[in-house]
Amino acid sequence: MGKPTVYIDGQVGTTGLQIRERLARRDDIELLSIADALRHDTTERARLLNTADLVFLCLPDAAAREAVTLIENPETRVIDASTAHRTAPGWVYGFPELDRGLRREAIARATRVANPGCHATGFIACVAPLVEERLLVPDATVPCFSVTGYTGGGRSMIEAYEAPARAAALSAPRLYGLSLAHKHLPEMRAQCGLDVAPLFVPVVADYPRGMATSVLLTRDLLRRRVTAADVRCVLAQYFAGEPLVTVSPEPDGGMLAGNELAGSDALVLHVNGEDDQVLVTALFDNLGKGASGAAVQSMNLMLGLGETCGLAV
Template sequence: MPSMRCMDPILFIDGDQGTTGLDLQRRLLGQPFRVRTLPPEQRKDPDARRDALNGCDIAVLCLPDAAAREAVAWVDNPAVRVLDASSAHRTAPGWVYGLPELDTRQPACIAAATRVSNPGCYPTAAVALLRPLRDAGLLPADLPLAIHAVSGYSGQGRAGVERFEGGEAAATALQVYGLGLEHKHVPEIQHHASLAERPVFVPAYGNYRQGIVLTIALHLRLLAPGSTAARLHDCLAAHYAGSEFIELQAAGAPGELDPQALNGTNRMRLTVAGNDRTGQVVLCAVLDNLGKGAAGAAVQNLALMARHVETGRVPGPAG
């Protein structure tokens, strides 16, 4: 059983060869962690995986949902903490949602938790835009919402990268998908944005590697009385004041949004574009789907979780 010690925590990455796993290893270079992975011949060996999962300080799961659930069930060492980058546990009881900027209490909750679920790329943007407005009473819980987003093709995972970069889909400029309106990120968005109504979510893949632009259109007359674009902007500005990774673009309509503007970073840029004459507003977010939307967020959460390892304290129960 690994002890809680004042040396660099041991991380085991299960699923280290996927898109998120590979990017996570790159982002962890120079970070105060000892990273362990399995050799190729043992990656699908249940016994080797089980031993590695129970022989680390923090297990990071970069796996499909079913495999992530299986891995969690194999962890029987109470000292091992889990950060799950899949969507398997993002609304599950006993798991802390790994969006530190959700509210002022969330960093401490993540730091103390034994089970943390890394947010999805699209939900990171949608929740960051909607939750502060819900908490401030500006956005009704039952307001019907339509959310549109375009991601780089790396959002499809390793298979999608190989398909585009191998030439199979290179001629496709844009692919709209999820038209069955059952995208797996919708329950996560609804739950963590505190929405009573299920939003319509229309995602798409563009012919570029990474980066997301997500937009949510609103009619001001349907929001709380006295709502204006400036008031929505000020609400988001107050919520994210002092944030290291989330920035708010200056008030006023931007000329355009580049989904690749923050690639390679763990930052996210929010914008409130409004038109006083029409009484309409568009909430916008730009982020790297491999950064703040995946591996970058995982590094941010690991830094919080490591505090309890480094101070020698045994992790408390999940929040």
């Protein structure tokens, strides 16, 4: 049996380039490519979409939905990196560590997988286990802020931040999503089993890669009174044995840097606080576990390859 074939539709975008970089170093798959002149040719794209064993869609939402309609081969498996299918029926949400790892089995069997959003990844890692373990009440409005490097904004934001003569405002952290209706909210709510959307504020800062997503837990959000040590223990037990998601064993005495895991495909949870106020923070790379690394992790499972092959652990 030959090597599985993989095609990236949208290979010149930030996520597509990162996936391609991870796959180009591997000899256990065959990476299909499209000529630059044919990147917008529907006929050639459709040929590759139906030829590959597995396809990554690294496209805007509308284009991702259109790409799915071009796939007629029932054997072609799809990982969509856009927001288009993250809460769609028939699509498996690509977070293997959920359901105490049982999600891993669903991804391995799936033909359609939706890759998580970056902010959503951090929030879900902090919150979903606490809801599942009946510590956090599902009707709580969970407050969350998430700081990301500017590469999470794609090519236009990268160019703005890296321009020789750039706006002075880019030197300071900037809040966005001020309508409190960020596009990741539906998946955050759905995957955590929450009755209401979280109260979520994203922040972009002047560094390229890395993310710090923080959830604040107070007594009124929890079923019982707990300490930071209690929450840390619940999360550590939930993610025990996971190769890419771990829990820091001790409280942090100083500061947490948003770029601490830049270049890594792992995610580390930190739990801090005192009395009945607890801060849970997920540190990871917005282009790693927050995007391309997570997509390759799902690909490995779907193709029966080592789960962490090609990833920086």
